Amino acid sequence: MxxxxxxxxxxxxxxxxxxxxxxxxxxxxxxxxxxxxxxxxxxxxxxxxxxxxxxxxxxxxxxxxxxxxxAHARRVLRMLEALAADVRDADTGESSGPLRIAAFRSAALHLLPPALERLAERHPGVEVTVTVVRELGAGTAGEVAAGRADLGIATLSGPPPAGLVGGVLLQEPYSLVHPAGHRDPRALPLVDWAENCGSYTRAWWAAQDWIPAATVSAEDDGAVLSMVGSGLGMAIMPALSLTGAPPAVEITDLGPDRPHRSVGYVTTRELATTAAVRALIRTLRSLRTPTPERAESQVREV
The missing domain is CATH 1.10.10.10 (Winged helix-like DNA-binding domain superfamily/Winged helix DNA-binding domain)
Incomplete structure (x- = not known):
């Protein structure tokens, strides 16, 4: 055998x-x-x-x-489900069936909701489940590779991992975030969280002699914003994390050399051809924006 x-x-x-x-x-x-x-x-x-x-x-x-x-077994079983859904969809012209998404926190909060709302309007037969995954180690791409998700919203620093395909949806700039009205925010201690500042910004970060080592380590970007708003320090944060930032914090542009983070999607080669995954990718691409609107409206230049 x-x-x-x-x-x-x-x-x-x-x-x-x-x-x-x-x-x-x-x-x-x-x-x-x-x-x-x-x-x-x-x-x-x-x-x-x-x-x-x-x-x-x-x-x-x-x-x-x-x-x-x-991992292979999960992906094979998922393709059997996709086979049945795609065969039905070929007759109806609709997209249907389960669609499992893995996303890191700020993407799940601010990037996915409008996309899923539009997807539901256009393809009500698609049954979406979303899992929030910390973008550490294998991250959301690892969930896709392991067969636990059909598509991952991931931070990208190069080509997708082996066996996966994907593309960039937006480039989000980093900004300085500090208590509103503070006279010298760069003198404040740094508040950070583990998912921040990956390889995408490491070189820029190391070259800034004004950024101290973090003295406060928070669980996630929401906790960082809360601490900064309470006057406990300043932070360097990407735009998605700053969407809907509270009035207690101020967002300052880091200038033309500011770092950016690429946010995109990853999926498997076989699932990339299925109707539900293709529909979601089209929807995400139609809504993408270089800088999230709410964050951009709050940014002031140094």
Whole structure:
């Protein structure tokens, strides 16, 4: 036997065990017995010729091969769903079926809502779910690569990761954010959060001798804005994070050499051809803007 002999139900079992971290919990999810799930996994491992899970008191932990196999299984199962939806859509001319989106926080708050509203108006049959993912490590692109999302709204610093395709939606500039009316905001301590200032701005950031090391580390950009508005410090933040910034903060342009962050989408090659994903990409592109409107209206020059 070979991997080509794997049936959809075997793929579902593989994904369930990887997701649940154990045979018994996967069995509950699948409505099967633990022995049946364990037997099925052993059969899958024989077909693939590799151990997919480490067994122990902790349950069943995917090996590196198991992680890769589960990612492929999720993507294959998703394509079977997409096949059914696209066949129906070919007759109706509509886009329908599930659409799973992974987005980092500021994109989920400020970029996606108008796009999803328009998508719902044009394609009411598309069933959207959104997962907010911290843009650290693999980030939203990792969710797509692992088969847990169909499309990710991601920060891009170059071509998409191997096996994925994508494109830039907007370039958001960074600005200095500080308590409104402060006479010398650059003298304030720096408030920051882990997702800020990736490789996109690192060189610029290192060249600024006026930016101190962060003395306050917040959970996310919303917490940073709250702290800055309370007078606890200043921050360097991208435009999406500043959409709808409160009156207690002031946004100052960092000048012509200010850094920018590329925000775009990533998806798999196979899902890029499906009607629902194509409809969302078209909608995102139709709404994109170089600088989010609310943030731009608040920016003043140094």
């Amino acid at each position: 070979a991997a080509a002999d794997l049936a959809p139900q075997e793929l579902r079992i593989l994904v369930a065990v990887a997701d649940e971290g154990g045979f018994s919990t996967a069995a509950v999810r699948l409505g099967a017995t633990q022995s049946a799930v364990s037997h099925a996994v052993r059969g899958i491992e024989r077909k693939l010729g590799v151990v997919l899970f480490e067994r122990g008191r902790f349950g069943a932990r995917p090996t590196p091969a198991g992680e890769r196999a589960a």
